Amino acid sequence: MKRNKPPLKYAIALICFFMLACICLQKAYADSLKIVYPIQNSLFPEDFKPPLFKWEDNSSADQWRVTAAFTDHTPTIACFVTEKCWRPKPDEWKLMKQKSTDIDLIISVTAYSENKRLSGSTVSIRTSRDSVEAPIFYREVELPAIKAVKNLKSIQWRLGRVSEESMPPVVLNNMPICANCHSASADGRVIGMDADYRGDKGAYVISDIGKETLLTPEGVISWSNVAPEQGVRTFGLFARLSPDGRFVASTINDVSVYQMLSGINYSQLFFPVRGLIAVYNRSDRKFNPLNGADDPGYVQSNPVFSPDGRTVVFIRADRLDQKANVRDFIERKAFFTYDLYRLPFNNGKGGIPEPVKGASQNGMSNYFPTFTPDGRWIIFTQSKGFMIIQPDAQLYIVPAEGGKARRMNCNFEGKMCSWHSLSPNGKWMVFSAKADSPYTQLWLTHIDENGIDTPPVLLENFTSPDRAANIPEFLNINSDVLHRIINQL
Amino acid sequence: MKKMEGKVLFSVFLAILSIIINIPIASADRKGVIPDPKYVTGTNDSNINGKYEFDEIYNERISWAKGDYTIRWNSVSMTNAWVIENKSNSNQYYSNETDICDPPQTGWGCEANAALPCTQPVVSSKNLPDR
Numbered sequence: 001m002k003r004n005k006p007p008l009k010y011a012i013a014l015i016c017f018f019m020l021a022c023i024c025l026q027k028a029y030a031d032s033l034k035i036v037y038p039i040q041n042s043l044f045p046e047d048f049k050p051p052l053f054k055w056e057d058n059s060s061a062d063q064w065r066v067t068a069a070f071t072d073h074t075p076t077i078a079c080f081v082t083e084k085c086w087r088p089k090p091d092e093w094k095l096m097k098q099k100s101t102d103i104d105l106i107i108s109v110t111a112y113s114e115n116k117r118l119s120g121s122t123v124s125i126r127t128s129r130d131s132v133e134a135p136i137f138y139r140e141v142e143l144p145a146i147k148a149v150k151n152l153k154s155i156q157w158r159l160g161r162v163s164e165e166s167m168p169p170v171v172l173n174n175m176p177i178c179a180n181c182h183s184a185s186a187d188g189r190v191i192g193m194d195a196d197y198r199g200d201k202g203a204y205v206i207s208d209i210g211k212e213t214l215l216t217p218e219g220v221i222s223w224s225n226v227a228p229e230q231g232v233r234t235f236g237l238f239a240r241l242s243p244d245g246r247f248v249a250s251t252i253n254d255v256s257v258y259q260m261l262s263g264i265n266y267s268q269l270f271f272p273v274r275g276l277i278a279v280y281n282r283s284d285r286k287f288n289p290l291n292g293a294d295d296p297g298y299v300q301s302n303p304v305f306s307p308d309g310r311t312v313v314f315i316r317a318d319r320l321d322q323k324a325n326v327r328d329f330i331e332r333k334a335f336f337t338y339d340l341y342r343l344p345f346n347n348g349k350g351g352i353p354e355p356v357k358g359a360s361q362n363g364m365s366n367y368f369p370t371f372t373p374d375g376r377w378i379i380f381t382q383s384k385g386f387m388i389i390q391p392d393a394q395l396y397i398v399p400a401e402g403g404k405a406r407r408m409n410c411n412f413e414g415k416m417c418s419w420h421s422l423s424p425n426g427k428w429m430v431f432s433a434k435a436d437s438p439y440t441q442l443w444l445t446h447i448d449e450n451g452i453d454t455p456p457v458l459l460e461n462f463t464s465p466d467r468a469a470n471i472p473e474f475l476n477i478n479s480d481v482l483h484r485i486i487n488q489l
Numbered sequence: 490m491k492k493m494e495g496k497v498l499f500s501v502f503l504a505i506l507s508i509i510i511n512i513p514i515a516s517a518d519r520k521g522v523i524p525d526p527k528y529v530t531g532t533n534d535s536n537i538n539g540k541y542e543f544d545e546i547y548n549e550r551i552s553w554a555k556g557d558y559t560i561r562w563n564s565v566s567m568t569n570a571w572v573i574e575n576k577s578n579s580n581q582y583y584s585n586e587t588d589i590c591d592p593p594q595t596g597w598g599c600e601a602n603a604a605l606p607c608t609q610p611v612v613s614s615k616n617l618p619d620r
Contacts, residue, residue: 149564201586232608233598235566257601259579260564270567273601322602327578 017296032059033111036436040123043446044429046101047131047163050093052460054085054105059118061111064307068092068107070099080112095451097127128446130427135161135479136442137182138430138472140463143438144267146260152176155465159475159482160462162444167461172485181238184209185245186307186373186424188476192241192248197489200224202234203249204281205489206241209477215483222487223252226278226287227294237272238302242309246282247292247348249303251275257320261331265438266416269329271336271386272301273320279311281349291350292343302387306371306400309345310407311368313356313378315387316341335385337365342402357402365390368418371427374401376434377451379408381418393418395431397451410445411457422447424476429453432470440468527553527560527592527617529573534604537573537582540616550590560592560612565600572600573610583610 036043037054044051053066066086068077079090086109088096096105103126110120141148141155148155153174160168182193189209197203197217202224205215222243223236225472232253239250254275261267277293280286293300293314303314315338328334336457338362344351359366361381368381379397382405383390393416398405420431429447432440433456441463443456465471475482527541541553541560548569552561557577565572570584571592581600587593594614599607 146564149567149569229607231597231599231603231609255599255601255603256566257581258564258566320601322604324580324602325578326580326602330579 011188033057033121034123035109036121037431038123038125041455042125042457044127044457045132045162046097046127046129049163049165050088050090052085055109057084057111057119059111060120061113063112065110065363068096068105090313100127101129124150132162132423134424134476135159136430136472137475138469140467140469143468144264145395171466175487183240184475185241186243190245192239195220195489200237204236204239207277209482211483213482215489217485221280223250226252226291228245229253234422242305243307244309249277251301252278257326266389266391268389270300270388275299275301277303277314284466292353302367304369307373307375311342312345313342315367337385340366340369340380358398358405370420371421380418391416408453412451419470421473423474440470442469442472524551525614528613530611532610533608533610
């Protein structure tokens with residue numbers, strides 16, 4: 001019996017060693033290859049163009065086998081590639097979409113060198129039965145911001161569809177201003193944009209959307225003289241059309257902190273510190289401050305309408321203390337934060353503002369509210385402070401009547417995710433993110449009726465590698481409606 | 490002697506340059522050509538009001554300073570403008586988007602750190618009596 005003990009001990013040790021080696025090898029096998037796009041469990045719209053699958057591989061592989069295997073008897077899609085990317089052919093992608101509406105489609109990538117397997121990884125994706133349909137209107141700018149400001153005419157606007165394989169066409173360019181703030185009515189008939197008309201920074205132009213949408217002097221209104229305050233100019237920040245296109249709400253007497261920052265990633269600090277909200281009624285062509293959002297003790301800005309037009313949600317904060325040190329803001333030693341407030345619109349008469357629970361008084365800055373088209377949810381951006389281009393900006397969703405806010409699944413951890421817009425059918429949300437580049441790209445996430453969103457997919461052909469895409473907005477129009485916006489101001 | 494000629498030629502060159510780019514200059518004394526000071530009046534902030542001396546060339550234009558406070562061509566509110574600001578803490582008080590070589594006398598608007606209620610400054614090459 002004594003003689004049996006040593007071999008048993010050795011056998012157990014050998015088995016342990018073998019298992020450990022297997023685990024290590026398996027880990028090394030998986031670790032050296034990582035599929036970076038698509039994101040695990042991402043959901044594609046059924047009208048999405050073939051995406052580019054991309055992976056990183058630290059091994060010495062010189063070719064990779066990509067397979068998309070189906071659970072039924074459909075033949076597996078398989079091919080060898082010599083670069084760390086693969087785009088399915090249109091007919092392959094069509095099949096992949098058809099076969100992944102109800103179950104996961106698993107894409108495998110295996111690295112080879114001289115016919116020897118080196119590493120591999122898989123990613124699961126699905127396809128939604130919901131299509132996007134509507135095109136996305138967005139702006140494309142150079143970075144850093146100072147470069148764009150010095151060359152405003154380099155800024156251009158494109159109108160893109162997720163199904164298109166080529167880069168979306170430019171529909172507006174050569175504007176002498178940033179024209180940041182644009183919005184369209186819910187029915188896609190009317191568009192409004194910032195304008196700089198005859199030296200009036202508070203000018204705003206409204207136009208009917210057509211094949212050739214004309215920005216003409218006849219469509220210009222001015223926020224500058226609604227409730228003028230001595231020495232305070234109006235820029236008309238964050239103007240927004242009501243869903244029926246009858247009203248426009250905007251910030252007036254707006255004063256902002258604006259600083260250019262060094263570096264390309266987050267190259268400006270911009271946030272309003274004074275201002276109130278006014279309304280323009282397109283029916284009787286009258287302006288009035290919006291009661292409940294016109295308190296000079298606060299900054300009130302960034303108004304949005306609920307889909308039924310009965311409620312306005314806006315951002316509010318105490319007006320900036322004039323002794324505040326802007327250098328502290330730049331160095332992020334001090335922060336300026338906003339709360340979301342809601343008030344009854346009452347056809348422009350306003351009412352009593354109330355904080356939106358879950359998006360206010362939480363020690364964070366809450367801004368860029370957007371209602372889902374069914375009116376059930378508000379999606380907003382949250383960061384430690386300020387508003388535009390914040391490195392920690394993340395997207396949150398909260399019940400429209402207020403409640404517990406939830407960080408959305410589409411966010412990239414520690415990367416700016418902001419500027420969002422919901423598709424007219426309410427199924428998809430486009431947003432800007434600095435996911436893997438200083439140049440902001442547009443991403444798309446699916447949102448179900450419970451407000452649950454999916455890991456996003458990239459609108460990869462929407463932007464050049466040296467341009468940032470931002471302020472995307474879905475337009476509720478058919479594909480052939482808008483070809484060009486012509487500035488006649 | 491050659492040094493003297495060089496100085497004279499340089500002064501003449503600066504004088505011609507200032508005429509071309511419309512920079513008001515003080516009398517060309519022995520020390521060289523120095524732009525006239527600027528006087529800010531009319532604001533309700535005693536730190537801002539006062540005499541600003543020639544400081545430096547900033548963003549390709551002359552700037553004036555009074556301690557940390559400066560009048561210079563800079564970025565503000567998504568555009569370029571003449572700005573009265575504090576160099577040390579980046580606070581901005583007043584701006585004027587009129588794109589001319591010299592800070593405009595009137596037409597200034599209030600920025601984020603302007604004292605309230607907002608009163609518009611007058612920027613002049615003469616020391617105007619305070620309003």
